[in-house]
Amino acid sequence: MLDFIQELSTPHVRDFFLLFLRVSGVLSFFPFFENHLVPLSVRGALSLYVSAIFYPTLEFSNAIYTPEGFIIACLCELFLGVCASVFLQIVFASLVFATDSISFSMGLTMASAYDPISGSQKPIVGQALLLLAILILLDLSFHFIVSDFNFIGFIVPPSIH
Template sequence: MELLAYLTEGNVANFLLLLLRFSGIIAFFPFFENQLLNMQIKGILIFWLTVLFIPIVEVIPPADMTILEFIVAGLSEIMLGFLASMALQIVFGMISFGGELISFAMGLTIANAYDPVTGTQKPIVGQLLTLLALLIMLALDYHHLFFYFVSSSIQEIPLGSFMFSDNYIQYIIKSFSNLFLIGLTMAFPIIALILLSDIIFGMIMKAHPQFNLLAIGFPVKITIAFAVLIVIIPAVMIHFKREFLSAFDALTILFQ
């Protein structure tokens, strides 16, 4: 009987809107949008998170909400998850872009492999850096930050009333410009050394025409690139850690 008394129109609308908010977040947030996670598992996770967080929902939608108004409110909840995830996905885009530049400089652009995270083909170096970044993200207590963001969004943004601000648009535009700049900065040491090795090989071929560049040059360039990559990976991951935490802090713009 208590359950039936709880199933009022306002509480049911609350539950459905919170379910849609979790659906948008789980569908687009890093790690949770992993293609290796079964859809049934995602569905169960969304349902149980909704059950756990429904007690902290205070604002109840009006009982006379029409179907059209409810659909618009549901779309705003999904938009919240999409826009919030965009700030975090841009940080992973920096790592992926830097890895693609490194693969291009090493001559491994054709050597693509299936990426189980995104379900697409990626260069090997870019996939390696992305997986390392994912491990760093989990080491930063990403699940705790995730729960904190959800609880803050429920308290600050009433269900069905999300509207993004101009400040968030400006932040996304600035982040997109930093994506290419930071990605190039990460790959620059390897690109510079490989360019220097190309100049040296060109001078050797000029002095010794019998020098076989295809047999000697490419293995040497790949070896140099991997040696430098091992050296700069700690700095790249430290930079990723700083950018990731900064992006998570910037999500508070959505609450303004």
């Protein structure tokens, strides 16, 4: 732990803060943390913990930022994280729409149950298919693809061709 604290000198604090902003952007709109199921303080602590885990594995540039440049870099990192989580929201919303459409086409939309998380009625067949789709995504290591998407940007900077 002391090595980690010694590692956080001024340029390292800047890099850690940029990483923390990207992880915070991802976890703020992540599909599993919606509907106030997970409190904001837990999401903040989780983003701090994930940032502390990934920080020693990443190499950052030695760029010197002006205050304006640092604010722009912070906004860019936050925007990248939010974009990644909004993309995941779109994927899961399309899965929900597909499972609801399947329930409707089977004629089983009346067989619904109250979902306490969302506060609405959900078709049972649609919920079962949605859980099956989530399990398939987890089996295909979709969560690792999401983490690679977030952290590969620190290793390979985007280039303009």
